[in-house]
């Protein structure tokens with residue numbers, strides 16, 4: 001199977017005054033194209049740091065990071081901007097929608113900055129929000145706001161969708177439906193989806209499961225028979 005992401009011997013250190021923090025400590029792994037991937041680990045394990053580097057928002061101190069055949073660790077500012085715009089969709093725990101723009105406008109805004117956007121209305125219909133186009137974010141529930149954020153990420157038509165604790169602010173039922181949406185997007189579109197979570201109960205749903213601890217990979221597992229999110233109770 002084709003490789004989407006290859007990380008080799010990657011380190012990310014942060015220097016704060018005299019102190020050096022090693023957030024990511026010599027990690028290596030590969031994720032196949034189209035894999036639904038979960039990164040698990042306790043607080044401070046380095047999960048967001050890995051996601052931010054894959055998303056082109058941060059760069060490694062050393063090591064190599066290849067995404068769909070492009071070595072992004074050597075990218076300068078301009079290349080990283082293009083990469084973020086055209087290759088990556090990002091979904092955060094707190095939806096970060098523009099409060100003074102409608103649902104449709106929030107999604108259109110994202111499609112305006114990239115090369116091959118999808119139609120904003122179509123994407124919103126895909127996430128079940130075609131009836132809410134002219135609402136403002138404050139008029140939506142948390143789960144609906146996260147769906148707008150997912151639609152905004154998808155409208156850019158990215159190859160890789162990165163999700164950092166996407167259900168962290170949602171109740172069980174709403175969180176499950178958001179995860180099911182991400183899972184189905186992965187399975188039907190062939191996009192590589194990476195979900196960072198604290199919730200170990202989600203492990204059986206992943207094609208690829210990465211356990212991080214203290215900046216290192218504690219375990220890396222591939223599962224040929226994952227359980228679809230909608231079928232799992234936790």
Ligand SMILES: Nc1ncnc2c1ncn2[C@@H]1O[C@H](COP(=O)(O)OP(=O)(O)OP(=O)(O)O)[C@@H](O)[C@H]1O
Pocket residue numbers: 014015016021022023041042043044045046047048049050
């Ligand atoms: N920009 C930064 N400057 C300094 N230290 C940082 C920075 N970003 C992350 N760190 C440190 O790196 C370590 C790993 O942080 P990271 O956010 O990647 O962990 P995490 O697994 O995502 O945790 P959480 O689940 O709490 O979000 C932590 O000790 C954190 O304080």
